[in-house]
Amino acid sequence: MKVKVAVNGYGTIGKRVADAVNLQKDMEVVGVTKTKPDFEAKLAVKKGYKLYVAIPERIELFEKAEVKVEGTIDDLLEKVDVVVDCSPNKVGAENKPKYEKAGVKAIFQGGEKSHVAEVSFNALANYDDARGKNFVRVVSCNTTGLARFISVVKSVADVKKVRATMIRRVVDPKEDKKGLVNGIMPDPVRLPSHHAEDVKTVLPDVNIVTTAFKVPTTLMHVHGISIELDGKLEDIVAALEDEPRIMLISEEDGFTSTAKIIEYARELRMRYDIFENVVWRESLAIHEGELFAVQAIHQEAIVVPENVDAIRAMFELADKEESMKLTNESLGIKK
Ligand code: NAD
Structure with a gap:
């Protein structure tokens, strides 16, 4: 069974994490979210991602703009095992109660304070610390x-x-x-x-x-x-x-x-x-x-492999060496 992943915040980091997760055999992107029906939202749909509205009250904006959505973040959270929160700095902490309520694991990014999660994460430094955890923060x-x-x-x-x-x-x-x-x-x-x-x-x-x-x-x-x-x-x-x-x-x-x-x-x-x-x-x-x-x-890309490894550690899908190897192979990271 593949781990079902949501990406909340399809921006600079979110779009890269979604593409990277999609390349893995042991996990899949169930949906991504946007706050506005802008070109990035339209592109996400064009690329085949199921689109959900990050801020539920804004669903009408998407309907007016005729951008196809599957529902809101709350609907998406019902369908996934983990959410990778890629919202702007400090917004991840605001989103956390939603994840707790839905009973899904969550990964936060480096723009959040470290106490948002049980552990901060870097694959080479401390992969094992994230094993089995529910809330992990990938450092900046x-x-x-x-x-x-x-x-x-x-x-x-x-x-x-x-x-x-x-x-x-x-x-x-x-x-x-x-x-x-x-x-x-x-x-x-x-x-x-x-x-x-x-x-x-x-x-x-x-x-x-x-x-x-x-x-x-x-x-x-x-x-x-x-x-x-x-x-x-x-x-x-x-x-x-x-x-x-x-x-x-x-x-x-x-x-x-x-x-x-x-x-x-x-x-x-x-x-x-x-x-x-x-x-x-x-x-x-x-x-x-x-x-x-x-x-x-390269600030836009360097944390992407770590997000994939963090998912593997949280679900204990692989040990550090195996996870990093799978991630590296899928992203073309090689010597
Ligand atoms: P971004 O602004 O490019 O993307 C954030 C996305 O989240 C946007 O699509 C925005 O519309 C959306 N969003 C806004 N409010 C939201 C909400 N309430 N719920 C869900 N989504 C919401 O930002 P980014 O550069 O991708 O940064 C995301 C996180 O990654 C931050 O914590 C940042 O510190 C961290 N980070 C960024 C970089 C970088 O250089 N860009 C590098 C490493 C880590």
């Missing part, structure tokens, strides 16, 4: 990028402390209501940034402090990471080479910026989705016991 894009990188390094070195600076894309490409046109914004000005605390929700033993800046770009985030450790560079490089969710790239191949990474991904994947951490090989170096690394993170 930046936290996913950090948690993956640190987990791989930790597997071959004794990590003492981590310091990371995040250069963040200001908004996603589709945004036309806000942005930062000309400037570099410390975000937050008062240090440290919240990302370190968020990493600790999946890697509680790591000593980590982070800072973050927003810059006028939409494509990707870039992280400068330094890790004080006991370990050998060759072991770390080998571990990174071995992990499918890490893509090692080289300046020599022409990867001089995130613009070039995205250009590459345009040929490689639908919507140029990059599910992997993209680590510059030349940036990896150890100086006086400190590992240095620079990685780029």
Whole structure:
């Protein structure tokens, strides 16, 4: 029997999670929701998804716009085992009582506070913590990028402390209501940034402090990471080479910026989705016991495999290695 999945909030993350779930043999998308009968709603129907109305009072808007809907979120929740909540920041927590009432499991995204769920999740860092759980939160894009990188390094070195600076894309490409046109914004000005605390929700033993800046770009985030450790560079490089969710790239191949990474991904994947951490090989170096690394993170895509793995963990469909392998194969994540 396949796990029946609802995606509540068919936006940037929701549409990608729906497509990824659809590629799995052990789960299926029963329906997705939209709040408005806009082009994204119409596209969801065109792609064959059953559409439901996220805010029940708005069903008339869909009828007026002649967009076919199967019912409201309440109807959808009756048909599923789990809902992946991909609504905007903080809205997931507001939706939670609906899920509790319907008796369905739920996955929340990184824009929610960690206490919305029983556990925060990153497949490489703490897959087993989500086994059998009812409410799981997949950590944000930046936290996913950090948690993956640190987990791989930790597997071959004794990590003492981590310091990371995040250069963040200001908004996603589709945004036309806000942005930062000309400037570099410390975000937050008062240090440290919240990302370190968020990493600790999946890697509680790591000593980590982070800072973050927003810059006028939409494509990707870039992280400068330094890790004080006991370990050998060759072991770390080998571990990174071995992990499918890490893509090692080289300046020599022409990867001089995130613009070039995205250009590459345009040929490689639908919507140029990059599910992997993209680590510059030349940036990896150890100086006086400190590992240095620079990685780029495609914020729209990186959490997608983790949502699929979270479903497997919650329903105990597979162990960590098996789940990650299935997810990777289905999404074209390979070495
Ligand atoms: P988005 O704005 O692209 O999509 C959110 C969708 O939810 C929209 O379709 C919106 O209409 C819908 N929605 C609004 N109110 C709703 C409600 N009450 N119930 C159900 N749906 C509702 O946002 P996004 O970028 O996909 O972000 C979703 C979540 O994923 C947030 O928690 C965010 O922090 C997290 N996240 C985003 C990114 C990113 O870079 N975009 C990366 C990782 C995690």
